[in-house]
Every structure is written in C-alpha cells, then in structure tokens.
Amino acid sequence: MAGASSCCVNLGVTAKTQQPFASSKSSKLSNSSSFSFFPDTSSPSSISLRAQKPLVSFSVTRRRDSTLVAAASAKPEPLKIMIAGAPASGKGTQCELITKKYDLVHIAAGDLLRAEIASGSENGKRAREYMDRGQLVPDEIVVMMVKDRLLQPDSREKGWLLDGYPRSSSQATALKEFGFKPDIFILLDVPEEILVERVVGRRLDPVTGKIYHLKLSCDWLLITKMWKQFFQCMKILQSRHVIVSLPIYPVKIAKLFWGSLPVSSTAPYHDIILRIGF
Ligand SMILES: Nc1ncnc2c1ncn2[C@@H]1O[C@H](COP(=O)(O)OP(=O)(O)O)[C@@H](O)[C@H]1O
Numbered sequence: 645m646a647g648a649s650s651c652c653v654n655l656g657v658t659a660k661t662q663q664p665f666a667s668s669k670s671s672k673l674s675n676s677s678s679f680s681f682f683p684d685t686s687s688p689s690s691i692s693l694r695a696q697k698p699l700v701s702f703s704v705t706r707r708r709d710s711t712l713v714a715a716a717s718a719k720p721e722p723l724k725i726m727i728a729g730a731p732a733s734g735k736g737t738q739c740e741l742i743t744k745k746y747d748l749v750h751i752a753a754g755d756l757l758r759a760e761i762a763s764g765s766e767n768g769k770r771a772r773e774y775m776d777r778g779q780l781v782p783d784e785i786v787v788m789m790v791k792d793r794l795l796q797p798d799s800r801e802k803g804w805l806l807d808g809y810p811r812s813s814s815q816a817t818a819l820k821e822f823g824f825k826p827d828i829f830i831l832l833d834v835p836e837e838i839l840v841e842r843v844v845g846r847r848l849d850p851v852t853g854k855i856y857h858l859k860l861s862c863d864w865l866l867i868t869k870m871w872k873q874f875f876q877c878m879k880i881l882q883s884r885h886v887i888v889s890l891p892i893y894p895v896k897i898a899k900l901f902w903g904s905l906p907v908s909s910t911a912p913y914h915d916i917i918l919r920i921g922f
Pocket residue numbers: 731753754755757774775776778779780781782786808809810811815
C-alpha cells in the first residue's frame with residue numbers, strides 16, 4: 645500500500661505554509677507521497693489536488709500447475725483521504741467537492757454516530773450521552789464503527805474520505821493497527837479569529853435550510869469591490885446547489901432577515917472557494 649502524505653491548507657486571510665496537523669498526532673501518518681497539494685501556478689490563489697497514483701496494478705497468483713501468473717489490472721487503487729478541521733473551517737464544503745470530484749464514499753464519524761443513535765442500539769444510547777455533553781464518544785464505540793464502515797464493499801471499491809476521525813492519537817493508532825492508511829491527510833487550517841467571525845456571522849435560511857454568512861451574502865460594498873470573485877463564487881455555489889435563492893433576495897428583505905450588514909475587507913467564504921482550486 646502506498647504511504648500516506650499529509651498536507652495543511654491554510655484557509656485564512658493570510659496564506660502560509662505550515663507543518664501538517666501541528667502535533668505529533670499525525671507525524672506517523674506522514675511519509676512518502678502518493679497525493680499532494682501543490683500551488684497551481686496558473687492561478688496563484690488556488691491549490692489543487694493532483695492524483696499521482698499508479699493507474700495499473702499487478703497481481704500475481706500461483707496456478708495449480710505451480711506456474712505463476714501475473715495479471716495486470718487497469719483499475720487504479722481507490723483513493724483514501726482523511727480530512728480534519730475546526731467547526732466553520734469549511735470542511736463540509738471541501739468534503740462535498742472532494743467526494744464529488746474523486747467519487748469517494750464520504751464517511752463522517754458524526755454521521756455514523758447519529759445513525760447508531762437512530763438505530764436505538766446500546767452503543768447508540770451510550771454514544772448519545774457523550775454527544776449530548778459535547779464530549780468525544782469513547783474509542784471502543786467509535787473505532788469499531790469506523791472500521792466496519794471502511795470495510796464495507798462500497799468503501800473498498802470506490803475509496804473513501806474519512807471526516808471527523810481520528811480525533812485523538814489513540815483513534816489514529818487504532819485505525820493504523822487495523823491496516824488502514826490514508827493516501828493523504830488534509831488539515832484545513834483556519835486562524836481562530838476567522839473561525840469565530842464565521843460562526844458569529846452564520847445565519848440559517850428558513851426557506852432552504854442552507855447556512856449563509858452575513859458578510860458573503862449581504863455585504864454589497866464588498867460585492868461591488870470584488871464583483872468578479874463574487875460571481876465566480878456564486879457560480880460555484882449555485883452549481884453545487886448551495887445557494888439557490890440568494891440572488892433573488894432583495895436588499896431590504898435581506899436586511900430585515902439578517903439584520904445590519906457589516907462592511908469588511910475580508911471575504912471568508914471566497915477565501916475557501918478560491919484557494920482550493922478544484
Ligand atoms: N472521531 C470521534 N470520536 C469521538 N466522538 C466523535 C467523533 N466524531 C464525532 N464524535 C461525536 O459526535 C459529535 C458530533 O460530531 P460532528 O458531526 O463531527 O460535529 P462537530 O464537528 O460539531 O463535532 C461530536 O461532538 C462528538 O461527541
């Protein structure tokens with residue numbers, strides 16, 4: 645199996661290169677690289693994920709007459725990605741983009757736990773107690789759940805994007821001991837002040853159920869200043885059905901709905917969309 649590489653995508657206002665997963669937790673996951681993030685020179689503000697996996701894999705089998713038969717398969721080995729990031733780091737958006745682009749199975753630890761709760765199982769009942777308190781669910785529940793999901797035929801066949809796992813070094817070690825290794829570990833590194841700003845500015849559209857940000861959605865001064873990026877961004881968002889009704893919201897209704905419209909020179913959402921050049 646190919647070794648894992650890791651990368652850190654800085655999605656703050658100022659871009660900088662950093663060590664991935666800034667702790668010893670992920671250092672074991674980092675060695676040779678099958679996938680890597682690299683600056684896309686055609687667009688200085690974007691970063692692209694480029695596949696470098698072998699397109700042909702070989703298998704060798706021994707026949708009954710003891711001759712060895714080598715078979716070449718044109719099927720590439722499925723891609724395996726782990727992604728981590730704080731709330732409001734844009735993880736949901738990136739997961740959507742990555743799974744769509746690479747046709748991977750999106751496995752979110754939180755979703756698995758919610759499904760377990762919905763099933764009414766004993767594990768689900770225990771998990772709920774921890775989740776209600778905002779604490780991590782014990783490893784003995786989470787690890788086996790994630791492992792079982794990774795072993796499902798669709799994950800093995802298509803590859804996976806594991807989201808929200810590992811959240812501790814013991815979870816990482818456990819998965820490694822089961823023989824799972826990501827090809828790449830993506831850490832969305834957003835400065836804390838930006839995360840706070842995003843969370844504070846988030847609003848839920850009661851009609852569509854979608855989440856918007858005050859500054860992105862209603863900052864008309866910003867929009868006129870950055871019209872090109874705005875429309876580019878809107879196009880991407882609309883194509884992914886994230887923002888459907890926003891362009892038809894009149895300013896007055898938007899003001900009533902979202903309150904005052906702050907003016908800012910930063911564009912958190914643009915930042916994510918433009919820097920990740922998928
Ligand atoms: N890898 C994990 N290990 C332990 N508990 C987890 C893990 N992933 C999710 N959880 C539990 O599920 C809850 C919801 O997780 P998630 O859906 O990822 O949302 P959030 O990003 O808000 O934590 C967490 O607060 C935690 O209690």
